[in-house]
Amino acid sequence: MQKKLTIAIAEDVYEGLHKVIGPRKISKFVEELVRPHVVKPLMEGEYARMAKDTKREAEALEWTEATFRDIAHESR
Template sequence: MHKKMTISLDEAVYEGLYRTVGRRHISQFIEDLIKPHVLDTALDEGYRAMAADREREAEAMAWCNALVADMADETR
């Protein structure tokens, strides 16, 4: 669901937006810029990308297993 909002911009900024992204695309352009700053999705997306990297996950698992083995060998 979208909400309507009225904002004030400097005339030069508005003209630059109009020239750069076009009349019917300004709202989406602004939303795309703002979204990462107000929603905590960037971290989630990063974790999803890391989990999808099978080679990286295999290396991480090997590192964790080696660390556990080192801790088991450690005398207290």
Template sequence: MHRRMTITLDEEVYEGLYRRVGKRRMSQFIEDLVRPHVSDTSMDEGYRAMAADRRRESEALEWSNALMGDQDDEAW
């Protein structure tokens, strides 16, 4: 669902936006810029990408297991 919103831009910014992306694509351009700052989905996607990286996950597991060994030593 899309909602209509009125925003105010400096004329120079508007003209640059018009030249760069075109009149019919301004809304999508602005939405794409704003979305990462207001939506948690970009963070979720980042976590999914990290979890899919098997090498990175293996290294992280090795690192966390080594920390657990350090913690056991401190308890004594």
């Protein structure tokens, strides 16, 4: 279910949203930006789901280890 929300923003921001995002897409744009900051349980569930993907986790670990090896050899 959706709820209607009225917010006040600067005129230049409003105009920019209309030009860049489009007048019928602003709500979705704002929701996608705000959601990760206010709907924590969904993020935690997604992290748990991702952690169960053993192939993805192995690739992430390999990438992390390679990155740390690269950093260890950088000159300061």
